[in-house]
Amino acid sequence: MRPPDCFPAYLDAAGVTTITVDVALQWVQRPDADPTSSVWARRMTVVRGFARHMSGIDPATEIPPVGLIVFRQHRRPPFIYSANDVEALMAQVPRLVPTPLRAATFATMIGLLAATGMRIGEVIALERGDIDWADLDTEVISAFLDHLETDRHNSARSRNARLAALR
Template identity: 55%
Template sequence: MSALEQDLADYLQLRRSLGHELAEARWLLPGFVAYLDAHGSPTVTIQAALEWAQQSPTGQVTTVGPRRMTAARGFARYLAGIYPGTEIPPSGLMPHRQRWRQPFIYSTADIEALMNQAHQSITSPLRAATYETLIGLLASGGLRIGEAIKLDRSDVDWSGNVLLIRESKFGKSRLVPLHSTAMQALSAYAALRDNLQPRPKEPSFFMSLTHKRLCYTVVSQTFRKLVNNAGIGTGARPRHRDFTISGIRRTAGLCSLSLCCGWWAPCGRCFGAHNPSVRRQRADDSSLACRALCGGP
């Protein structure tokens, strides 16, 4: 192990102890250290950092370069306290503009089609119910997919119709109130899950066929298949549309906005909305909420 490799290990350990995940730094910086060692550089210089960041196997400009420079800058700040000759690359040396793909907003019909597709196309009863309920929860509760996967059985308050979302984004926790029809669907899923898997290996609410917590990669792949098989987004330009499961929570935001503006758009089959009595119940609830939020009559 070279001196710079040991410095990198110490740097990463220090940053982790301060609570940083360092997902990109852990991936990028070993290549930077190898580049410095190969060129005989005892520490970071602006020229070396810039040359390494601009490296591209295809010769095309990508967003990796600025990310490399950001990682190198943080490492250089650390080395500056060890090696006097260290040069810290200034901010803005490789500016870039993040290119976000236009998100796809799932309509009420899209959510209903996805839940129907999960129910009809997935052969395993538990797996079909898992994805049908998961999609409905994301649309009606506005949860992030990671929050739904992380949900444990003890996080469901059946008496208060509330979910506890623990240590989500930025380490914050929150309570998410749900409609009674949503709780009924969660209860039906829990009963089916406990009947098919009476001895789970983990306390997670949504279970896989291996008796463990759902895997994000598998969930994303399955959701993409459901989207394709349901024909959602046909005609949209894929390069400008983001057909990911993370986009479902935007539907809940639009429903909340619709509610606040005085009209209610129920999410299709989302947790009982296909039932006329449930539709009437939701309409009554939305009317009361609208008067409370907007000061309506």
């Protein structure tokens, strides 16, 4: 027995024998999902795959075109911490993390994230051998910040904030 909300069950219940774009849209755009969510786009992906399969059995099957239902994820703009925010956050770490070594580790991570613009996964993956302590100078730091600005399209404003944090 098919789940009642699956596309083939919908076709059976509607008495439809051939998949058309209109029937696919009717099923995809059922009112049980928010149109601003990704549900409609995911449903259309399922329907398109099923229609491709059925087109080998029924040549009259219409395969809905890619892009008929689109979903654009709307990300919230990032919150940019000020130098005071970072300092306040780092000051609270010892209160929140009881062991001194872990507290120092978290405070260092917060400072590194704020000063460099690295991603959290990059900071977590760092190992001692990744840093050449003998060569670490202003030129190396500036080259790294240049990389962040050009390759990750960070603004000059955020670069200047990072440079200020290093001083």
